[in-house]
Amino acid sequence: xxxAKCWNRRRFLHSLLVAGPSAVSCRRTASRYxxxxxxxxxxxxxxxxxxxxADDFPSxxxxxVVDFIDIQLTGPYRYxxxxxxxxxxxxxxxxxxxxxxxxxxxxxxxxQAFLEEREKTEFFRxxxxxxxxxxxxxxxxxxxxxxxxxxxLGIPNPPVRGRDHYELERS
Amino acid sequence: xxxxxxxxxxxxxxxxGGIVAKELACAGMKxxxxxxxxxxxxxxxxxxxxxxxxxxxxxxxxxxxxxxNPRVYVDLNGREHIVYPSRGAYHNNAMxxxxxxxxxxxxxxxxxxxxxxxxxxxxxxEGSTLEDWPISYEDLEPYYExxxxxxxxxxxxxxxxxxxxxxxxxxxPPLPPNREYEILKPAALRLGxxxxxxxxxxxxxxxxxRPPCMRCRWCVGFACEVNAKNGTQNTVIxxxxxxxxxxxxxxxxxxxxxxxxxxxxxxxxxxxxxxRLQVQTADLIVVSCGxxxxxxxxxxxxxxxxxxxxxNNYDWVGRNLQGHxxxxxxxLLPFECYDDLGPGASIAVCxxxxxxxxxxxxxxxxxxxxxxxxxxxxxxQAYVPKAWGKPFKDFMRLWYKRAIxxxxxxxxxxMWESRVQLDPKVKDHWGIxxxxxxxRKHPHTLQVAEFIARKAEEWIREAGADPVFRRVPGxxxxxxxxxxxxxxxxxxxxxxxxDPYCRVHDVENLYVVDASVHVTNGGFNPVLTIMAIAYRAxxxxxxxxx
Numbered sequence: 001x002x003x004a005k006c007w008n009r010r011r012f013l014h015s016l017l018v019a020g021p022s023a024v025s026c027r028r029t030a031s032r033y034x035x036x037x038x039x040x041x042x043x044x045x046x047x048x049x050x051x052x053x054a055d056d057f058p059s060x061x062x063x064x065v066v067d068f069i070d071i072q073l074t075g076p077y078r079y080x081x082x083x084x085x086x087x088x089x090x091x092x093x094x095x096x097x098x099x100x101x102x103x104x105x106x107x108x109x110x111x112q113a114f115l116e117e118r119e120k121t122e123f124f125r126x127x128x129x130x131x132x133x134x135x136x137x138x139x140x141x142x143x144x145x146x147x148x149x150x151x152x153l154g155i156p157n158p159p160v161r162g163r164d165h166y167e168l169e170r171s
Numbered sequence: 172x173x174x175x176x177x178x179x180x181x182x183x184x185x186x187x188g189g190i191v192a193k194e195l196a197c198a199g200m201k202x203x204x205x206x207x208x209x210x211x212x213x214x215x216x217x218x219x220x221x222x223x224x225x226x227x228x229x230x231x232x233x234x235x236x237x238x239x240n241p242r243v244y245v246d247l248n249g250r251e252h253i254v255y256p257s258r259g260a261y262h263n264n265a266m267x268x269x270x271x272x273x274x275x276x277x278x279x280x281x282x283x284x285x286x287x288x289x290x291x292x293x294x295x296x297e298g299s300t301l302e303d304w305p306i307s308y309e310d311l312e313p314y315y316e317x318x319x320x321x322x323x324x325x326x327x328x329x330x331x332x333x334x335x336x337x338x339x340x341x342x343x344p345p346l347p348p349n350r351e352y353e354i355l356k357p358a359a360l361r362l363g364x365x366x367x368x369x370x371x372x373x374x375x376x377x378x379x380x381r382p383p384c385m386r387c388r389w390c391v392g393f394a395c396e397v398n399a400k401n402g403t404q405n406t407v408i409x410x411x412x413x414x415x416x417x418x419x420x421x422x423x424x425x426x427x428x429x430x431x432x433x434x435x436x437x438x439x440x441x442x443x444x445x446x447r448l449q450v451q452t453a454d455l456i457v458v459s460c461g462x463x464x465x466x467x468x469x470x471x472x473x474x475x476x477x478x479x480x481x482x483n484n485y486d487w488v489g490r491n492l493q494g495h496x497x498x499x500x501x502x503l504l505p506f507e508c509y510d511d512l513g514p515g516a517s518i519a520v521c522x523x524x525x526x527x528x529x530x531x532x533x534x535x536x537x538x539x540x541x542x543x544x545x546x547x548x549x550x551x552q553a554y555v556p557k558a559w560g561k562p563f564k565d566f567m568r569l570w571y572k573r574a575i576x577x578x579x580x581x582x583x584x585x586m587w588e589s590r591v592q593l594d595p596k597v598k599d600h601w602g603i604x605x606x607x608x609x610x611r612k613h614p615h616t617l618q619v620a621e622f623i624a625r626k627a628e629e630w631i632r633e634a635g636a637d638p639v640f641r642r643v644p645g646x647x648x649x650x651x652x653x654x655x656x657x658x659x660x661x662x663x664x665x666x667x668x669x670d671p672y673c674r675v676h677d678v679e680n681l682y683v684v685d686a687s688v689h690v691t692n693g694g695f696n697p698v699l700t701i702m703a704i705a706y707r708a709x710x711x712x713x714x715x716x717x
Binding site for chain 2: 050051052055057072075077112119128129132133136137138140141149150152154159
C-alpha cells in the first residue's frame with residue numbers, strides 16, 4: 001500500500017479519497033514522536049541537555065538524542081516504555097512540588113542540582129546511558145545527527161573501512 | 172520418522188565443539204553437530220556499534236535472542252532477577268556457529284605451566300576450591316601447537332621469558348605495530364618488563380586460503396568482513412563439512428541427554444528449528460555448550476542413575492563458576508595515540524602472571540582493543556567518577572584520541588558457592604528450566620585485581636599518561652565471555668565431573684569439551700586452551716570409540 005504523501009494538504013485529502021482511510025500512514029496526532037508525547041519529549045530533552053549540554057558543539061537534544069530514545073522505545077527498548085513514562089512524570093511532579101514549575105522550566109543550575117540529587121536512581125542512570133548512546137552512537141540509530149559527535153571527537157566520517165591511517169610517529 | 176543413528180553427536184559449535192566435530196569427521200566417524208544458534212555473517216551485524224557481541228544494548232546479534240532465552244540471576248543481596256542476553260547480568264558469550272570465536276578479539280594464549288598447578292605452587296586458599304589440574308602444560312603442549320597451526324595464530328612471544336616451552340614457533344608473524352605499541356614498548360622496557368606481540372587467532376599474512384587482517388576498527392565483537400579472524404566457523408567446521416561425514420544442524424537446542432538401561436549415553440533430545448522435538452541417537456555424545464549451558468544441560472538430564480543430573484551425583488556440576496575479572500588503568504597521554512588501526516590490542520607482558528609477592532596468581536597485561544566512540548564511553552564509565560554533564564563532554568573531547576588503556580584478565584580463586592543451577596520456576600521458550608546464576612568473587616581475587624590495576628597504572632604512567640584512573644571490579648559474580656569451571660576436570664569422581672580426557676565420570680561415552688572443564692582459568696583469555704583440550708580429547712575419543 002503506497003504511503004500517502006503529506007507534503008501538500010490538498011494532495012493529502014485527495015489521496016485519502018482515492019485510497020481510502022487505510023492508506024493513511026501519516027499520523028496527524030498531537031506528537032511528532034512515535035511514543036513520547038510532546039510534553040514528555042520536552043522534559044526528556046531538558047534532562048538530556050543536562051547530561052550533554054551545549055557548548056561549541058550541540059547539546060544532546062540538538063544532536064537528536066530524543067529522537068534516538070523515542071525510536072528505540074518502539075524497538076529494542078520497548079520494555080522500558082513504562083519506566084520512561086513514569087520516570088518523566090515523576091521528574092515533573094517533583095519539580096512542581098519543589099519549584100512550582102515543570103522540570104524544563106527550571107533554570108539550568110536548578111536542573112543540574114535537581115539531577116545531581118537523583119544521579120544514583122535507576123531512572124537517571126538509564127536516561128544517562130541512553131543519552132550517551134544517542135549522542136556518541138552511529139547516526140543510523142536516530143541520534144548523533146550528521147555524526148556531529150564524531151566530528152567533535154575528531155574522527156573521520158563516514159567511517160572508512162579501516163584504512164584511514166595516521167602517520168605513525170616513530171618515538 | 173526416526174533420525175538415522177550416527178557415531179557421534181556434538182552439541183555446540185564453538186571453540187571446543189567445532190574442533191571435536193572436525194577431528195571425528197576426519198577420522199571417518201559420522202557426526203551430527205548441533206548448534207542452537209545460526210550462521211552470523213558480517214552482513215548480519217553490519218558494523219553496528221550498539222548491536223554487537225561487545226555492546227549489545229540494542230540486541231545480541233550473535234545470539235541468543237532475548238525473547239526465547241531468559242536466565243535467572245541472583246544478586247549479592249539474594250534478590251532474583253530475570254535477565255536477557257542483551258541486558259542485565261546474563262553473562263552471555265554468544266550462541267551461533269563458531270560460538271564466541273565468530274566475534275571475539277581472538278587473543279590466542281597458552282596458559283603457563285603454573286596455571287595447571289595453582290594449589291601446588293601457592294598452597295590452598297581458604298574459602299576457595301583452588302586445585303591443580305590433573306594434566307600439565309607438557310600434556311597439552313602438542314595440542315596448543317596443533318591449534319595454533321590449524322586455525323592460524325600470528326604474533327611473537329619469543330621475547331616472553333615466562334611462557335611455557337614451545338616446540339614450534341607461531342605460524343604467522345605479528346601484525347605491524349600500531350601507535351600504542353610504539354608508545355608502550357619502550358615504557359615497559361624501562362620498567363624492566365618483557366613486552367612482546369600478543370598472539371592472535373588472526374591472519375597477519377594470507378593463511379589457509381584467507382586474506383590478512385585489514386586493520387579496521389570493528390574487531391572485537393564483530394564478525395570479520397574479510398574473514399581474517401580465525402574461529403571454528405571458518406576453519407575446522409568447513410573442513411568437517413567437506414568430509415561428508417559431518418552434518419551441521421543449526422537452530423537446534425538440546426533439551427536433555429538420555430541414558431540407556433546400562434548407564435551409557437544413548438541419545439540427545441532436542442528441538443529443531445521448527446520447534447519439533449527430535450531424538451538423535453549416537454554411540455558418543457560431546458557437550459560443548461559453554462560453562463553455563465553445558466552445566467545446565469547436564470543438570471536437566473535426570474535419570475534414576477543420576478537423579479540430580481548426569482555426572483552430578485556429588486554436586487560438582489555447575490559449581491566453581493568463574494570467568495576473568497578485568498583490572499587495569501586508563502590514562503591521558505600528552506599527545507594523540509589514536510591511529511584508527513585495528514585490532515588495537517597489540518602488546519602484552521606476562522611479568523605479573525605469577526610470583527607476585529604475597530599474591531596467588533595474577534594476570535597478563537595488554538593494551539586494549541580499538542574503541543568506537545560509544546565503546547569508549549562504556550569502558551571509561553568503569554573508571555571515571557561521573558559520566559555526565561559538561562565535564563564528561565569535555566573529558567570525551569580531550570581523552571578520546573589520547574587515552575591509553577591497559578588491563579588484564581585476573582586469574583580468579585574458584586568459589587564453591589559460585590554456581591549454575593536450574594531455576595525451579597523459570598523456563599525458556601521450549602519449556603526447559605533455565606540457568607540460575609549465583610555467587611560472588613573470592614576476596615583474594617579482588618586483592619590480586621587491585622595489584623594488577625596498580626601495575627597497569629605504572630606502565631601507562633611510564634609511557635607519559637597523566638592523569639590516570641584505575642579500575643578495580645566489585646565482588647559480584649564473575650563468568651561472562653570467559654566463563655569456566657562448572658564441570659571440573661579431575662581424577663576423583665567425588666570431586667570432579669570429567670576425567671583428564673573430558674569424559675564424564677561413570678558414563679563411558681559422554682564428554683564435556685569446553686571451558687567447563689577448566690579447574691582454574693589462568694590469567695589469560697581461555698580460548699586457545701579450550702581448543703588444545705578439544706584436540707586432545709578428540710584424539711582419545713577416536714582411539715576409544717571409533
